[in-house]
Amino acid sequence: MEFPSQVDVTIVGGGPSGVVCAYMVAKAGYKVVILDKKSRDKIGDKTCGDAVDKAALDRLHQESGLSYPSGNEVSDIIEKMSIGAGDVDCKISLDAPGYLVDRLNYGQRLLQNAESVGVTIIPQATVRDILYREENDIRFVSGVKFKHNGKIHEIGSHFTIDASGSYAVIRKQLPEEFFINGLEKELKDVEIWPTYREIIQLNENQSNHRWMNEILLLYKDDFPIPGYFWIFSKGNHQLNVGIGWSKVQNLGKMKDLFRKELSNYYSENDYSVIKSGGGQIPIRPPFDSLVFNGGALAGDAACMVHPITAEGHGPALDTAMRLGKTLINALKQKNYTREGIWDYNVAVAKHYGRKHTESELFKRFLIDIEVSGLEFLIKKKVFNEEELNLVFSGETIALSKLDIFKRFLILLQKPKILFKIRSIFRKTDVCKKIYSEYPTNPSEIDSWRKKRNSTLGLSY
Numbered sequence: 001m002e003f004p005s006q007v008d009v010t011i012v013g014g015g016p017s018g019v020v021c022a023y024m025v026a027k028a029g030y031k032v033v034i035l036d037k038k039s040r041d042k043i044g045d046k047t048c049g050d051a052v053d054k055a056a057l058d059r060l061h062q063e064s065g066l067s068y069p070s071g072n073e074v075s076d077i078i079e080k081m082s083i084g085a086g087d088v089d090c091k092i093s094l095d096a097p098g099y100l101v102d103r104l105n106y107g108q109r110l111l112q113n114a115e116s117v118g119v120t121i122i123p124q125a126t127v128r129d130i131l132y133r134e135e136n137d138i139r140f141v142s143g144v145k146f147k148h149n150g151k152i153h154e155i156g157s158h159f160t161i162d163a164s165g166s167y168a169v170i171r172k173q174l175p176e177e178f179f180i181n182g183l184e185k186e187l188k189d190v191e192i193w194p195t196y197r198e199i200i201q202l203n204e205n206q207s208n209h210r211w212m213n214e215i216l217l218l219y220k221d222d223f224p225i226p227g228y229f230w231i232f233s234k235g236n237h238q239l240n241v242g243i244g245w246s247k248v249q250n251l252g253k254m255k256d257l258f259r260k261e262l263s264n265y266y267s268e269n270d271y272s273v274i275k276s277g278g279g280q281i282p283i284r285p286p287f288d289s290l291v292f293n294g295g296a297l298a299g300d301a302a303c304m305v306h307p308i309t310a311e312g313h314g315p316a317l318d319t320a321m322r323l324g325k326t327l328i329n330a331l332k333q334k335n336y337t338r339e340g341i342w343d344y345n346v347a348v349a350k351h352y353g354r355k356h357t358e359s360e361l362f363k364r365f366l367i368d369i370e371v372s373g374l375e376f377l378i379k380k381k382v383f384n385e386e387e388l389n390l391v392f393s394g395e396t397i398a399l400s401k402l403d404i405f406k407r408f409l410i411l412l413q414k415p416k417i418l419f420k421i422r423s424i425f426r427k428t429d430v431c432k433k434i435y436s437e438y439p440t441n442p443s444e445i446d447s448w449r450k451k452r453n454s455t456l457g458l459s460y
């Protein structure tokens with residue numbers, strides 16, 4: 001295979017973020033290459049819960065024209081997400097339209113969409129190193145070195161995008177001077193989630209499972225908040241089941257705890273395991289800056305995963321589309337500096353930055369009240385489904401005086417929780433305002449970060 005030596009954009013990784021960014025830029029007429037270490041027929045596959053939020057797909061479809069998952073790309077249509085505490089039957093369900101996808105089939109189709117607009121895909125290409133150039137004493141990333149069939153090759157480009165998922169192969173090799181304005185090289189252990197997942201097929205003698213059109217996150221004392229066990233419907237007789245927790249939680253052997261929890265619903269004779277595997281999820285709000293001279297971070301490499309639910313697929317697709325649009329503008333203007341693609345930071349901060357920071361605050365509240373507190377809130381119906389929907393989608397709950405009074409009466413038995421709820425709602429309100437002020441001028445970002453951290457008690 002002949003490789004191009006110079007392109008406009010090199011994208012490392014052909015997962016959801018890489019492929020959508022590539023599609024956008026190539027469709028505008030620019031030369032784009034995707035390098036992925038996997039073989040061509042495996043790109044897109046990933047150990048995952050397989051749930052994708054419809055809101056992100058709506059934006060993707062409306063703004064890029066890419067079609068929704070369909071046919072063999074869909075395992076089930078999701079209508080609701082349930083949050084359970086202590087027991088699968090102690091749960092509250094919220095509207096959560098989406099899909100359980102077949103990652104390989106959906107990923108392969110997106111790859112074909114990218115190829116159809118001219119993206120060159122180089123499979124079995126493992127990126128090892130970054131290339132640099134200097135302009136007026138300023139260092140720019142100018143491409144990558146990769147290994148293919150035992151040989152090292154180089155590709156030069158105006159922009160290099162790290163879409164390599166939690167490996168973050170570019171991010172982790174950037175020189176120290178690039179780590180400014182909140183862009184970070186490594187994650188803290190508390191922000192890294194090891195996970196284990198199985199796709200199980202119920203045997204024919206079993207009746208269908210009871211989670212059709214539903215995804216369930218279950219919190220229990222065995223795997224306390226933020227960790228959880230998940231049961232996602234993968235259609236008739238199939239489930240995507242998994243467990244994950246933060247690296248600092250140290251709860252013992254993940255596979256053993258997984259098997260123990262699953263045995264509460266099915267004995268090992270009831271199902272066969274179709275697929276199994278583990279993976280790491282970066283769980284924190286996106287970095288405050290995702291750009292550097294000559295490149296940017298996308299998807300998991302940029303920490304685009306929801307801090308409570310661990311949904312990163314939709315955000316990866318959606319924000320990569322925004323990155324693509326920003327790159328097109330910068331390429332038109334031949335401006336390859338970080339300032340030239342700052343708009344991407346603004347777009348991410350105003351949507352996922354705000355939303356995921358609010359969820360991070362809410363997660364800290366859940367950790368504080370523990371599984372027993374969540375169980376209490378669910379059993380006493382302190383929040384109704386509509387309100388929880390708002391909390392999970394990062395919107396404000398408007399409570400009337402009567403609403404507040406009713407909750408006050410319920411929560412009199414748990415005054416600490418009452419106090420914490422008041423505090424979390426105040427903070428999420430402030431968070432909205434702060435993120436609406438995310439600076440369009442890079443020179444103001446450090447003072448914005450200081451203000452955000454001191455007001456919200458964060459240390460990013």
Ligand SMILES: Cc1cc2nc3c(=O)[nH]c(=O)nc-3n(C[C@H](O)[C@H](O)[C@H](O)COP(=O)(O)OP(=O)(O)OC[C@H]3O[C@@H](n4cnc5c(N)ncnc54)[C@H](O)[C@@H]3O)c2cc1C
Pocket residue numbers: 012013014015016017018035036037038043044046047048049050051052053125126127128163164165166167169195196197242278279280281298299300301305310311312313314316
């Ligand atoms: C167990 C688990 C469950 C999850 N469940 C859900 C869920 O239900 N819903 C949801 O929305 N999200 C979920 N996620 C998160 C979701 O999978 C990710 O957020 C999403 O895949 C991120 O897309 P991405 O393009 O950034 O990275 P990825 O999908 O990880 O793609 C990265 C690509 O880069 C390639 N690559 C890596 N290193 C190199 C290299 N050195 N050279 C060349 N190529 C390289 C890889 O081969 C891969 O193709 C889950 C994650 C895990 C691990």
